[in-house]
Amino acid sequence: MTVTIAISGATGSIYGIRLLEELKKAGVETNLLLSEWGKKTIGYETDYTVEQVCALADHVYDNADLAARISSGSHRVDAMVIAPCSMKTLSGIAHSYNESLMVRSADVMLKERRRLILLTRETPLNLSHIENMRLVTLMGGIIVPPVPAFYSRPQTVDEIVNQTVGRVLDLLGIQDTELVHRWEGGRP
Numbered sequence: 001m002t003v004t005i006a007i008s009g010a011t012g013s014i015y016g017i018r019l020l021e022e023l024k025k026a027g028v029e030t031n032l033l034l035s036e037w038g039k040k041t042i043g044y045e046t047d048y049t050v051e052q053v054c055a056l057a058d059h060v061y062d063n064a065d066l067a068a069r070i071s072s073g074s075h076r077v078d079a080m081v082i083a084p085c086s087m088k089t090l091s092g093i094a095h096s097y098n099e100s101l102m103v104r105s106a107d108v109m110l111k112e113r114r115r116l117i118l119l120t121r122e123t124p125l126n127l128s129h130i131e132n133m134r135l136v137t138l139m140g141g142i143i144v145p146p147v148p149a150f151y152s153r154p155q156t157v158d159e160i161v162n163q164t165v166g167r168v169l170d171l172l173g174i175q176d177t178e179l180v181h182r183w184e185g186g187r188p
Contacts, residue, residue, distance in 0.1 A: 004033065004070060004081070008035045008084060012084035014045065014161055015119050016081070019083055019165055022179070023174070032053070032057035064101065066098070072108065077109070079115035080105055093118070095132075106141075117171055119144050120144075144167065144171070167180060
């Protein structure tokens with residue numbers, strides 16, 4: 001299995017970083033794309049350097065390189081996750097505005113009917129955000145806003161991040177990584 005992880009400039013770069021870490025543990029081949037603002041956000045929000053994040057991936061591509069192999073449907077990539085996905089990136093995907101490798105690679109996932117998962121980050125949402133999510137969903141994309149699950153009674157930000165990352169791994173068909181606190185039903 002090969003998965004492309006993209007980190008846009010929205011807040012929440014830790015989601016993409018943690019996905020890279022977990023996919024590495026699972027032995028999944030990864031491609032990495034970082035927008036310019038994604039690189040800056042890593043520095044603002046985490047203790048990771050861009051170099052450390054790049055070292056987690058098998059292949060790293062320049063977001064401006066529209067001739068990279070992942071820009072073509074003939075190159076086999078099983079899935080793509082944009083974590084986090086800014087509203088700018090979402091808009092580009094929804095309208096096939098392929099000005100960057102990140103948006104072009106997402107467009108390839110949709111046209112080839114491969115899995116595309118977007119961890120959209122914005123609040124509150126305006127109508128164009130909602131419409132763009134609707135359009136991408138109609139095209140086959142999966143919108144996964146990183147919303148915490150409080151039934152697990154998380155005690156740390158790390159637990160909140162892990163729950164979302166675990167759910168994304170579920171969507172990718174990755175075997176249980178024990179990151180997800182599963183709902184068992186019942187009453188308090």
